[in-house]
Amino acid sequence: MSFISIGDLSRGYALRTQNAEIKARLSRLGQEVSTGLTADPAARLRGDFRALGAVERGLKVMDSYDLATKEAAFATEAMQHALGQMNEAAKKLSGDLISAGNVLSAQSVNLIGAEAKGWLDMSVAALNIQAGGRTLFAGAATHGPALASGADILNAVKTAVAGMTSFQDVLDEVDNWFDTPGGGFETSGYLGSSIPVGPVRLNDRSSLTLDVTASDPNIRTVLKDLVAGALLSDSTLLGGDVLQRRALASAVGERLLTNSGNLISLQSEVGTAQARIETIRTENSASRQMLEFARLDMLAVDPYETATELKAAETQLETIYAITARLSRLSLVNYLR
Template sequence: MTTVAIGDLAQNLQMRRYNSDLKTRLSTLAQELTSGQSADPAKLVSGDFAPLSAIEHSLNTLSSYQMAGSEAALMTAAMQASLTNVSDVASSLESSLLIAASSPETNLLTSTGVDAHEKLDQAIGALNASVAGRSLFSGMATDRAPLISGDEMMAALQTSLAGQTTAQGVSDVMEAWFNARGGGFETVGYVGSEEPIGDVRLGDGATLSLSITAEDQSIRDVIRGLAMGALLADGGLFAGDTTERAKLAKASAEQLLTASGPMAALQGTLGTAQERIETIQVENTSKSAILELAKSEIVGVDPYEVATELESVQAQIETLYTITARLSRLSLTDYLS
């Protein structure tokens, strides 16, 4: 019988090729074991990618919905925090104003006015908040804050109130400044967009409208009450007439109390939107899980079989290394003996 000897170079090349093939297979098996999916899906679907493509498309769409939902959840949570801040600020001032109104004393009225001005600044600061560089209450004008500063607003109001000598007169002017069409609030105080943010698509047939802006009537009413109280910081208001100043303090407290109901309703509306976002997010997560399961049934692998083959390939590589090491140490004497 004729034997064919393999030369050292040919043998070396053969061993290297075998080693390369084993390493490639090991890498493929490791990838499949980690991902749980076949590295060659075309083989599993026999070239028909239509069902798999449809699943992938649906998963990508749901991923987009989830991202939009996460952003909406972040925005609404920040908006709710801002409205809560405004409500708390207004509520904390009511009792101080009523005390000042019931005990008309110049220093008390002035200090209450200073406190009201600080709380006006806090409320405006909360409404001018932004998330990820986007203003929360500016409507479509997310690149800028919706309200001018407290100092700027009080300066504009002082101009409009020039010549008023009674608390009732001040209340009437402020009501017009904040509520009249084309009044001071719309032309000077609010610098956001009149157009609310467009609807956010959260799922198939599910959209959410975040239409709350700092122009909302309930927000205007709170800001008006705080601004009325802030006027008391001017000791010369009404030429120092404590009776009229006390009346203004009472009017400010009543305004804040009246505004608390609509503000709570606004927070409730926003809370409903938050619940809807959460519900839709849960639904989208469930749909994604079902689709991932369907995808796994198409291109998935048996982790036990893959792990078993992986161990087998590792053993083959170790055996190959052992043989290679022994061959490299083989001497002429060993070969002839």
């Protein structure tokens, strides 16, 4: 009978090879148990990655849509807040102006004019708000302010009404400054673009255009009333005539009370956009879930089977370590004893 013996070097090499193979299998199985996905997609898909590639591309596209909807939601929330601040300014100031019109004190008129000036500055700042580095109320000119500062607008209107002695003349001139095509507001007040900002794609089927600008007639109407009220902060307006200044305060208060409702239609328009964004966000979430299910169906492993294989591999590795330890203790001296 013949025997084929394996030398120590060959035996050690064989054990090291088995050790490396089992460790690699342990690493793969451990990854699969922790992720629930195969560590070897090529073997699972038999080298055909077309379907998986389409799913992965769909998920990347959904990432971009998720970012777009988040930015759109943030922008509409900021726009809603700005319009709300203007509406609040108009409502609070209208009552104070009407009250000032019934008071003989010139000092009271001056004070309400200073209050109106503060509300004007706040409203202009609100309309110059930015979200994500883009000015929201400036149309396509998203990199600069939508309006000149409240102080600059007020000074320009002050120059236009200088020397007038009738409150109605002042109101008419304020209207002209704001409403005349190519007039003061369009040339030096509104700094944005007449071109609306382009639509934002929120998914494969829907896009959204937020084209409300600071030059919108509803916004412009409230702005000019705020400016007319802020003119009262100048005690020399209308030659200092208290009766004319009181009449101006009453007229502006009445106009603000009426025109503040114009902002509600814009708030409703922005609110409709907000509701649409939420609907699209829900649709996108459902589409993402379908894609993730499809990816899972292609790459998922059986957790019980994988855990069983992992346990078997651990047992094999422990056996190899035991055999290696036993062989390392063999020697001719121990045998002869």
